[in-house]
Amino acid sequence: MGDVLARALWERYEPVHDLVYFAPEARRAADEVGLRGFWMGYFALRAAPLGPVAAPVVTSCFYVFHPDRVARALPDAWRYAAPDEVLAARQRAMDAALTRVLGPDAVTGWRMTEAADLAWRAATAADTAGRVLGAANQALDRPKEPHVRLWQALTTLREHRGDGHVAVLVAQGLGPVAAMVLKAAAGESDAALLREGRKWDLPAWRAAEAGLRERGWLGEDGTLTAAGAAVHADVEARPDAAAERPWTALGRDGTTRLAALLEPLARAVLDSGLIPSGNPVGLTGDLWASSPAVAAPAGVTDTGTGEGTE
Structure with a gap:
């Protein structure tokens, strides 16, 4: 099927997944x-x-955070709320956030149900050997509400791809800070936002920059060299290629149908203003400008999130 379509799907499911980081409902549910x-x-x-894991496990899985950032939160969090309670809070938060952002008609309509079922099929088919976060999310129960089911399926797919991304970074010898320097130099995110949010100090950042310059990947002006740009393209393309299994299982027709159903949902999230400019994920308002066109599925003729006529 090709990694181009896998990239197109990522561009459409990542904004929906990211509500768990940026929507106020998520912060309220945690509180x-x-x-x-x-x-x-x-x-x-x-x-x-993952269950009540310790900080080193999460530092390893999440990859780019300084160990001190994680250790300030875990395992203390599990003294306040057990993982099962947190998972229930997460579902409540996404129920509320998706309903507010997309509208009550969109989250209860036939398109949402179709998208949720397609995404769940893809997530169930994801290969999780060596993919800890993908496997942990895949093992969760199937939510009853279609929009919550969709969010959980997209989260499984997102973490499945993320696990593969970490594997590629490790194979390239790109440590946590170097990976962020490469990302910022490519213009995908703000360097200060990445460094400060993940709690790395300036000397660590400068050391990673120096390491990339020694490898010929970063110029003195802080931009990527041709070799660095090629490495960056590779560390983005290889996770897409490694994340093809769910889409192969779903088939081209099912995958393109899901992409078309997701596009207005992703657009609504991006248009909501919840995801800030320069965000760590690298999301922009024109994510799929260079992606292949995705044909609208039968019965879907508008670009809004309202359900229209079946």
């Missing part, structure tokens, strides 16, 4: 179960499928 502060909520909400 309601006793978690303290944004970062404790972030790490607990994302790591809860």
Whole structure:
């Protein structure tokens, strides 16, 4: 099927998944179960499928965070709320956030149900050997509500691809800070936002820059060299290629149908303003400008999130 279509799917499911980081409903849900502060909520909400794990496990899985950032949240979070409680809070948060952002008609309509079922089929087919976060999310129960089911399926697919991305970074010898320097130099995110959010100091950042310059990947002006650009393209393309299994299992027709159903949902999230400019994920308002055109599925003729006529 090709990694181009896998990239097109990532561009459409990543914004929907990212509501768990940026929607105020997620912060409120974390507060309601006793978690303290944004970062404790972030790490607990994302790591809860793993169970009550210690900080080193999450530092390894999440890859780019300084160990001290994680250790300030875990394992203390599990003293305030058990992982099962956090998972329930996560579902409540996504129920509320998706309903608000997409509208009550969109989350209860036939398109949402179709998208959720297609995404769940793809997520169930994901190969999870060596993919810890993907496997942990895949093992969760199937939510009853279509929009929550969709979000969980997209989260499984997102973490499945992310696990593969980490494997590629390790294979390339790109440590956590070097990986972020490469990302920022490619113009995908703001360097200060990445460094400060993940709690790395300036000397560590400068050391990673020096290492990339020694490898011929970063110029003195802080931009990527031709060789660096090629490496960056490779570390983005290889995770897409490694994430093809769900889409192969779903088939081209099912995959293109899901992409078309997701596009207005992703657009609604991006248009909501919840995901800030320069965000760590690298999301922009024109994500799929260079992606292949995705044919609208039968019965889908508008570009809004309203359900229209069946």
